[in-house]
Amino acid sequence: MLELKNVSYSVDNRDIIKNISLSIESGDTIAIVGPSGSGKSTLLRLINDLISPTRGEIYFQGKPYAQINPEQLRMDISYLLQESDLFDFTIGENLAFPAEIRGDQFDRRKAKKMLKAVGLGHYNFKTRVEHLSGGERQRITIARQLMYTPKVLLLDEATSALDVHNSEKIESLIFRLADEGVAILWITHSNDQSNRHFKKKIRIVDGEIDEEAELS
Numbered sequence: 149m150l151e152l153k154n155v156s157y158s159v160d161n162r163d164i165i166k167n168i169s170l171s172i173e174s175g176d177t178i179a180i181v182g183p184s185g186s187g188k189s190t191l192l193r194l195i196n197d198l199i200s201p202t203r204g205e206i207y208f209q210g211k212p213y214a215q216i217n218p219e220q221l222r223m224d225i226s227y228l229l230q231e232s233d234l235f236d237f238t239i240g241e242n243l244a245f246p247a248e249i250r251g252d253q254f255d256r257r258k259a260k261k262m263l264k265a266v267g268l269g270h271y272n273f274k275t276r277v278e279h280l281s282g283g284e285r286q287r288i289t290i291a292r293q294l295m296y297t298p299k300v301l302l303l304d305e306a307t308s309a310l311d312v313h314n315s316e317k318i319e320s321l322i323f324r325l326a327d328e329g330v331a332i333l334w335i336t337h338s339n340d341q342s343n344r345h346f347k348k349k350i351r352i353v354d355g356e357i358d359e360e361a362e363l364s
């Protein structure tokens with residue numbers, strides 16, 4: 149479904165990503181690990197088409213990125229950042245945003261369901277997000293991101309701000325999506341609690357794939 153062929157990314161003659169090739173299929177669950185500064189976030193930014201490879205090419209469903217409209221691509225390949233990026237309106241306005249950019253009707257029932265799935269079912273749509281805690285805002289960001297199911301979900305340590313109970317809740321929500329065929333690439337530091345869910349682990353060191361392992 150997603151293929152990276154000899155992808156490199158350089159800034160000022162410095163190679164941040166070096167000749168990475170990777171093939172990702174529907175339902176894959178891949179943990180991306182590696183030291184800080186090794187290029188993990190840069191790799192996800194390349195896959196989300198926020199930056200373009202200096203060398204090599206990325207293909208989605210057989211088509212090179214150069215031939216896909218980036219906005220269209222980002223509806224299929226969704227990138228969940230480490231920190232919440234809500235706008236300071238209400239929960240409802242944030243959850244309605246994905247429908248708005250697609251020109252769809254806001255599905256309030258789905259929004260209620262997502263709010264419940266992230267453990268915030270006790271809030272209503274009129275609650276303003278600026279009054280919520282960092283962890284709650286992050287969970288609403290996740291609910292917003294999953295209002296439409298992507299084909300590939302990229303997560304950048306998306307649960308690092310959450311307590312154990314809530315990260316487990318979010319993890320099970322996300323791995324249920326993998327069961328439905330969504331490919332998951334997740335930058336994670338927590339070797340203990342989440343590794344058991346992943347099919348594969350990729351270690352990035354100094355911009356290169358240092359280790360690629362199947363997990364059981």
Ligand SMILES: Nc1ncnc2c1ncn2[C@@H]1O[C@H](COP(=O)(O)OP(=O)(O)O)[C@@H](O)[C@H]1O
Pocket residue numbers: 159164182183184185186187188189190191
């Ligand atoms: N646009 C950029 N310009 C210059 N350096 C960058 C840029 N993006 C990333 N880097 C550098 O590339 C390296 C990898 O960064 P990053 O992908 O964020 O690492 P990780 O997510 O593994 O911690 C870091 O040294 C970072 O400073």
Ligand SMILES: [Mg+2]
Pocket residue numbers: 188189190304
């Ligand atoms: Mg990073």
